[in-house]
Amino acid sequence: MKDSLKDFIDQNRDAFDEASPKRAAWYKIESRLPANPHSLWNSVSLWRSAAIVLLGLTAFLAVKENINPAKKETARIKGDFRDLEVFYSDQILQKKELVNQYQVETGLTEDEVTQNIQKLEAMYLVLKDEMEKRPSQDVKDALVLNLLVRIDLLNQQLNKLDQADSASEKKPSSI
Numbered sequence: 252m253k254d255s256l257k258d259f260i261d262q263n264r265d266a267f268d269e270a271s272p273k274r275a276a277w278y279k280i281e282s283r284l285p286a287n288p289h290s291l292w293n294s295v296s297l298w299r300s301a302a303i304v305l306l307g308l309t310a311f312l313a314v315k316e317n318i319n320p321a322k323k324e325t326a327r328i329k330g331d332f333r334d335l336e337v338f339y340s341d342q343i344l345q346k347k348e349l350v351n352q353y354q355v356e357t358g359l360t361e362d363e364v365t366q367n368i369q370k371l372e373a374m375y376l377v378l379k380d381e382m383e384k385r386p387s388q389d390v391k392d393a394l395v396l397n398l399l400v401r402i403d404l405l406n407q408q409l410n411k412l413d414q415a416d417s418a419s420e421k422k423p424s425s426i
Contacts, residue, residue, distance in 0.1 A: 300373035325386045332382065332391045346405035353412040364408045370402050 375397045
């Protein structure tokens with residue numbers, strides 16, 4: 252039977268190729284197909300719009316990220332310095348109180364070391380103003396060095412006062 256059908260089709264091929272179905276047949280076939288509503292997600296313009304929005308957002312975030320590292324570095328430098336400033340300022344204050352206490356007890360007045368400390372404090376204020384205007388690692392280092400030099404000068408002053416106090420205690424009193 253297969254062979255006879257095949258032979259029939261081969262003999263009448265031209266008739267099959269020339270014949271076209273009626274429009275009514277196509278309407279029947281189309282009505283039997285499942286309805287495929289036009290989906291919003293299949294819209295090319297929607298995908299183009301989404302791509303443009305995504306590209307714009309990516310560009311915005313990239314530019315924002317490139318601008319912020321300088322601000323983040325500045326904030327980090329200022330934050331690091333604040334911690335150091337609090338620590339060293341407390342030490343300087345304690346040592347100044349000790350020097351003032353020694354000077355009051357011994358009746359000594361200000362000397363060269365005290366004047367140098369005052370000059371360093373003035374320089375410190377200038378550097379601190381610079382740190383507020385244009386923070387950088389170099390300015391931070393200069394501020395920390397200023398604090399350390401003041402601590403060292405106060406330690407020297409305390410040692411000198413301590414030695415002077417020890418020398419006066421060792422002198423025999425003449426009766």
